[in-house]
Every structure is written in structure tokens, then in C-alpha cells.
Amino acid sequence: MSPRTAALRDLLPRRSDYDLRPRTLRADLLAGVTVGVVALPLALAFGVSSGIGAAAGLVTAVVAGVVAAVLGGSHHQVSGPTGAMAVVLAPVVATHGPGSVALVTVLAGVVVLVAGVARLGRVVTYVPWPVVEGFTLGIACIIFLQQVPAAVGVPADPGHNTLVTALAALGTAASAGTLAPALWALGCVALVAVTMLLLPRLHPGIPASLVAVVLVTALVEAVGAPVARIGALPASLPAPVLPSVTPGALRELGGAALAIAALAAIESLLSARVAASMAQAGSPGGSVYQPDRELVGQGLASVASGLFGGMPATGAIARTAVNVRSGARTRLAAVVHALVILAVIYLATGPVSRIPLAALAGVLMVTSLRMTSARTARAVLGAGRSSAATFAVTAFVTVAFDLVQAIEIGVVVAAFFALRAVARASGVHRDPLPGPAQPGDEHVALFRLEGSMFFGAAERVLTEVTDASVHDDVVVVVLRLSQLRMVDATGAKALGELVEGLEARGVTVLVKGVQERHRALLTNVGALAELRHENHLFDSLDAAVEHARSHVRRAAQGTDVPQVRGLRPSA
Template sequence: MTVRDALARLDVRDLLPRRGDYDLRPRTIGADLLAGLTVGVVALPLALAFGVSSGVGAAAGLVTAVIAGMVAAVFGGSRFQVSGPTGAMAVVLAPIVIEHGLASVALVTVLGGLLVVMAGLLRLGRVVTFIPWPVVEGFTLGIAAIIFLQQVPAAVGQDAAVGGNTLVTAVRAITDAALALDSLALDATTLWSLAVVALVATMMMVLPRLHNAIPASLVAVVVATVLVEAMGAPIARIGTLPDTLPVPVLPGISSSAVGDLLSAAVAIAALAAIESLLSARVAASMAPGGSVYEPDRELVGQGLASVASGLFGGMPATGAIARTAVNVRSGARTRLSAVVHALVILAVIYLATGPVGRIPLAALAGVLMVTSFRMIGAGTIRSVLRSTRSDAATFVVTAVITVGLDLIEAVQIGLVVAAFFALQRLARASSVHREPLPGVAHEGDEHVALFRLDGAMFFGASDRILSEVTDASVRENVLVVILRLSHLGMVDATGAKALADLVTALEQRGITVLVKGVQPRHHKLMATVGVLDELRHENHLFTTLNDAAAHARSHVLRAAQGTDVPQLDGRR
């Protein structure tokens, strides 16, 4: 890296907010206000639901939607991104709350946010492009399954067991609900919970068909709450919520606390970065006429959003694909719409926490169950499974590990599986072809073997290529081997070392090796590893195939005449 490159990386001016982020023309402002109001209405029940699902509480979900939504909108790198609590983050945070307690949430949120900011400053925003599509979709499917399973206890009127696998907890809740049917009180609770979930799910699926502008989730929650209140149904509610924003407080920091939570903070940071960048990329593709997002600035903005959320008692935030999609489809023009979305939820905190606290938990469970089904469509699943066997396997492995083990481990293992199959395909595409010598056939051509190496000469294919060339050369009593390397697209250190070993092995058997067509970008590596040093003479390196063939034929002719083969003036 040059000094200029280093200074460019230190320049953070392109990561800061600027005047061009907004368009203050009345028509644009009006579109942003309407889009922000729409997204705020859609985001309210989701913020409550994800707060409850994470174990931090509904109040933390509201605070995160306001604080993180505002900060990410101002400092992020996307015009359309809407940030706040998400299902994936709730899934990651829940076991952290169980293991370390609620007191750890503020510190782990701040630490995770700082790590995301650091990733942005280090210009790591493009790393997400290296995550294959099957891994992303498998991860999303796993998250959707976990979100759905997490809602099962509330849906059947049971308390969720603390800790344990989500699938096991869901099955246990269903079993307990079935056994509780002998008790009239518990029977009423179970039946009411199931009825509320069914009502909310039905309304969320039917209302959008009547009119796209209807905020189905909010209407469904309001109707369910009114019905439950009117009937005095014996089911759990959200409970008391604060009617003001909490005062920002710096979390207690100690070396032991940081050490205990560092791995959790890394998992949160990785998820926040991946989900936010994927959401920003989706938003850019959905925008009319296309749009450009700044990945490094997006990381800085999302990191600052989580830091601010942690200081105010919220939870880690990410870009939310569903809310961002609503924002784009509602006609948003600038990031002002995301700011308005945060202000709408802020108004709810100050004006309507009493009614919001009466919302049944089963209603929020119904919202999240429907949301989980919408996270990934059946068409997408079919497309991945029908693509290739390797991609289908990567998709399934990632999804299963997400549900059964851990989200970040799922992404890591998914990447490893995808990389393995990619290297396998690359190795299969790397091959050796025996070619005839150019021009009119000469006597003795049968003692010259011309091998064209295609694809990549790397650690996954080098041994096979080496064996094929060596075996063919020895078996056919070859005197000269021409290695045609101009078709090699990629060469790594292992492949270059294998070529050096191949030249050495053939020369030790008395077979002269000529090399033709080393590409300039490979020349330094081959010289460093020793491929060129192993040639019998420096003039055995050629740039044209005709020269290499002429040299080989001359060598065979002199060998047939029983004379020593001089070092001919092969052209470099």
C-alpha cells in the first residue's frame, strides 16, 4: 500500500453526513413525510414484537426503533434504509440475555456498535459481496424458522422455557398446552391465545388484498386488542411501558465484563453488518431507476446507531429489509422518510404507551409468525434447491445449522461449504489437453508432447495435473515436453510449486522441458517459486508456440543423429 492509499483510508469525509443527503423541495418533502408515516405505522408492532422476542422487552424495542432509526437515517449510507430491531438480531440477543442477564445488553450493544463502526472505517463494506446467495437464503430461512418457533409458546398461552433449543421449547409448549386442556382456566387461556393469533394472521393476509395502503399488521393488532379488552380475555399483555425516552447512561465497563461479552459483541457486529448491507443492497435495487448506496458509510451509520441505542437502553439495531421495502414502495425520496418513521414511534412513546401496553402478546406472536413466512418465499426456496446440487446443499446446511446451532456459526460454516464446492468446481474446470504440434508434421514428432494447461493451477488441481503430464510423458517415451501456459487463468503458490516439481521430475528422467506463454501477471510468482530456475536453460522459455515447436523438433533430430544437443538460441 502506498502512502497515498494509506492517507485515503484515513480520510473519513466521505463517511460523514452532507447537504446532498436531502432534497428540500416541497414535493420531495411531502413524499418523504407520507412514506415515513407509513413505515412508522408498519414498524410499531414489529418493534414491540422483536423487543419482546429478544427478551429485552417491548420498551427496548420502541427505544431502538426511535434512537437507532434516527441515527442510522442521518449517518448511514443508504437513502432508503430503515433501521431498528429485527428478527435476526432478536434471535442472536435472546441467548445472550439468558446467559449474561439484562444488565449485559447495554454494554454488548455498545461494543457491537463500535466494532461495526471500526469495520466501516477500515473500508470493509464490500466484504458482504463475497457471501454467496445460497448462504444468504439459507441464513434467512433459518432465521424465519427460529422467529416462528419462538412465538409458539405465546401462541398457545404458555410461558416460554428459559434457555434451551428453540425447537425443543416450541414442542414442549405445545405439549404443555395439550395437557392443560383439563384445566378450565388454562383451557380458556390457550383457546383465546390461539384465536388471537388466528385473527391477526388472517387479517394480515386478507387486508393487503383489499387495498395495498392498509397497514395490515397495525390494524390486526388494534382489532385484536379491542376484542380482548371488550371480552376480558385471560391472556398476557405487554404490560406497563415508559411514557418518555430514558436518559442516556454509559454502561458499566470493566475488563472482565468486556472479556465475557466480547465474543457476543463480535457475533452481534457481524450480523449487524451483514444484514444492514444486504438490506441496503436490496433497497438500491428496488429504487426507481436504481440507486447507489455507500457500504462503508452504511457500516459507520449502523454502528453509531447501535452505540446510541445501547446508551438509551435499547438493543442492537440493523437495517430492516421489510421496513426498508415498505419505505421504497411508499415513495420515499431521501433519508428524511426514515427520520420521520422514528418520530412517529417517538410520538407513540409520549402519547399512547397506555393503550399500547394492553396489546396481547399473542397478537404480537401472530404478527411475527406471518412475518417469518414472508421473509423467504416458496419460489426462492424452489429456485435454490433446483439450481445445482452444491448450492442446494449449501442452502440446506446453512438453514439447518442456523436453527440447530448458532447464527454466526451458520454463516461461517455456510461459507466454508460454499468455498469447498466452488474450489471443487474450479478444480474440475482445470485440465490438461494434449495437442498436436503446429505446422506440417515432422519425423520424430511422436517424441514431442505438447500439453495445454487450462483453467487454474492451484492447490486443488495441481497434483492431478502433475500426475497426468508425468504419466503421459514417461509412458510414451517422450524426449521433449512443451508446457503451454498461456491459457492458465489463475496460478497460486501451490500450483507454481507443482509446476517447478513437474519440470524437475521430467528433467531428472532425461526429458527436456520447454515452457511457452507465461503470462506477465504470473511471471513473478513462477520466478520466485523456482519454475524458471528448474528449466535446463534460460532459452527454454518461449513466447510463441512455433518457436517452441521448432526448438523441440531440433532437439529430437539431434538426439536421433546421436549428437549432443547444444543449447540452441530459442527466442525468449
């Protein structure tokens, strides 16, 4: 089998994805039903929150849930509509209308699919932990703010910043002629929140969100409360339809599709990694995930979702965690979760259509509060100023500006602090000469370069060595490079400039300990060529120091040392 064929097979489903032994099959069925019950109110809520409607949330949970489970790279991942995707999709719907969602979903899916085929699945490992937590906190804030209009019984005004929309909704509710709709909506939210917070304390296996929604819906129906409902839902899955593709639509939605694809890839890979860690903790050695195959599966899931009128799909961390904790063994559990929601579409759309929007708002508000724990926030803030700054900047940009930009800016900030730390850990030290002191040693300077000689530290190292060499009547400089961990092109060029500058001032430069991994770069940029003689390159420190002392002795014969700065001793 050729390497290309083997690589392609790694991206495809296989028989080993499933275990149909009775015990495993039973565990997967029970876990799938549990996750399906938990996912139902979230699918409805995220569909409404995105601006497309509850039906799109259900379709996404079913279609994308099955496709991602079968074709994805995780045994435990549960995919569907998520809060982050609802947040990034809402402005698209407000600007281009609900009809644009099908095309942008398919386009985003194709981008994610191509990323998987191109083997870009490991890119998520370059997203630092403070960025992930800051992004999660920002998403939680946005989800909470998005629910404020429904929580006070006021229609949301799309197309604006979520904080502005929330404040406007509060003002509209306060200035209304009657407070009855707002009070009823707030009562629904409060009852949902209390139920979701108290039921898990009685028994952790109770699907608190579903019980809360059922309880509030029954109460509202019984008293005939004036609250907005989900409304009519389709009683079956819609037929797949290819979205209309025109050059104008591609220009308008191309940027949004790339942003959605980036978010889908990052969120799915993070969720899959969390699932693998949780499953491995419960059964060491029992779970891994394939990031490239996961991107392929998620890309195809979004394409399928768009064809059926759904929204972009990603791995859902909360539902995936429930799946793992419920004892799921294989991806069959995620398939069963989607089938449970499909059964609701065909058998229970009537009752589901009567669910108050305020009840779904309450579910998402509680969910957003659980997304980031105070313990995690304290851990990030206590990890140092750089981690705290990265966390805060990422969270702020997520809420105030854009989700994908938040990740990009967060990574840049984290990279800046990391480079600064590496630069501070890199430097130059003047060491005493080994062995007994000899006359003329004060005119030999031994510099030890350590850490990384890169663009962040090169200028400082060059300046320190040059200043010490020029002002201390130094005749020979020995540069120890054996402790340099990394040298980049800027660092190599700076070393060449250092040697050239010292030699031009009459200071002989000897280099000791060039590592083989750095030799090619130093040679290619001409740093070693600046040495006066090829014999000025040493592997032994003692040999380099003895050669330096011989230079001083020859230069000082018959001449005061301060006057020999212009001499050019031979090798």
C-alpha cells in the same frame, strides 16, 4: 484536500443527503408515517421476543432509527430492532440477564463502527446468494418457533434451543388443567393472521399488521379474555446511561458482542443493497449506497441505542422495502418513521400496554412466513446441487446451532464447491504438433495447460503430464502456459517440480507462452530456473516445436530413440 481527509468526509453526513423541495418533502413525510405505522407492532414484538421487553424495542426503533438514518450510507434504509437480532440476543439475555444488553449493544456498535472506518463495507459482496437465502430461511424458522409459547399462552423457558422450547410449550399447554388460555391465545394468533393475509388483497396500502393488532386488542378488552398483555411501558424516553464496564463483563460478553456485530453488519449491508436495487429499479440512476458509511451509521446507532436502554440495531429489510414502495426519496422518511414511534411513546403507552402478547406472536409468525418465498427456494434448489447443498446447510446450522456460525459455514461450503468447479474446469490436454508430421514427432509431447493452476488442480496436472511423458517414450515436452488464467504459489511450485522431475528422467522441457502477470511468481518460486537452458523459454509455439524436433533429431542420430532417454542434448 488530502486523500485521508477526502476519505473521512465520505463517512460524514452532507447537505446533499436531503431534498427539501415541497414535492419531495411531502413524499418523504407520507412514506415515513406509513413505515412508522408498519414498524410499531414489529418493534414491540421484536423487543418482547428478544427477552428484554417491548419498551426496548420502541427505544431502539426511535434512537437507532434516527441515528442510522442521519449518519448511515443509504437514502432509504430503515433501521431498528429485527428478527435476526432478537434471535441472537435471546440467548445472551437468558445467560447473562437483561442488564447485560446495554453493554453488549454498545460493544457491538463500536465493533461495527471500527469496521466502517476500516473500510470493510464491501465484505458483504463475498457472501454468496445461497448462503443469504439459507440464512434468511433459518431466521424465519427461528422467529416462528420463538412465538409458539406466546401463541399457546405459555411462558417461554429461555436459554434453550428454539425447537426444544416450542415443543415444551406445546406439551405444557396440552397438559394444563384447562385449555381456555391456550385457546384464547390461539384465537388471537388466528385472527391476526387472517387479517394480515386478507387486508392487503382489499388494498395494498392498508397497514395490515397494525389493524390486526388493534382489532385483536379491542376484542380481547371487550370480552375480558384471559391472555397475557405487554404490560406497563414508560411514557417517555429514558435518560442515557453509560453501562458498567468491568474486565469480567468484557470477558463474558466479548464473544457475544463480536457475533452481534458481525450479524448487524451483514444484515444492514444486505438491506442497504436491496434498498438501492429497489430504488434504482423505480428510478434508474437515482439511488446508491455507501457501505462503509452505512457501517459507521449502524455502529453509532447501536451505541446510542445501548446508552438509552435499547438493543442492537440493524437495517430492517421489510421496513426498508415498505419505505421504498411508499415513495421515499431521502433519508428524511426514516427519520419521520422514528418520530412516529416516539409520538406513540409519549402519547399512547396506555393503550399499547394492553396489547396481547399472542397478537404480537401472530404478527411475527406471519412475518416469518413471508421472509422466504417458495419461488426463491425453488430457484436456489434448482440452481444446482452445490447451491442446494449450501442453502440447506446454512439453513440447518442457523436453526440448530448459531447464526454467525451459519454464515461462516455457509461461505466455507460455497467456497469448497466453487473451488471444486474451478479445479474441474482446469486441466491439461495433449495437442497434436502443428504443421506437417515429421519423423520423430511421436517423441515430442505438446501439453496445453488451461484454467487455473492452483492448489486444487496442481497435483492432478503434475501427475497427468508426468505419467504421459514417462510411459510414451517422450524425449521432449512442450508446456503451453498461454491459456492459464490464474497461477497461485502451489501451482507455480508444482510446475517447478514437474520440470525438475522430467529433466531428471532425461526429458527436455520447453515452456511456451508465460504471461507477464505470472512471470514474477514463477521466477520467485524457482519454476523457470528448473529449465535446462534459458533458451528453453519461448513466446512462439512454432519456434518451440521446431526446437523440440531439433532435439529429437540430434538425440536420434546413430541411436535408437528408445535408448536416448538418458541423453542430455545441448541447447
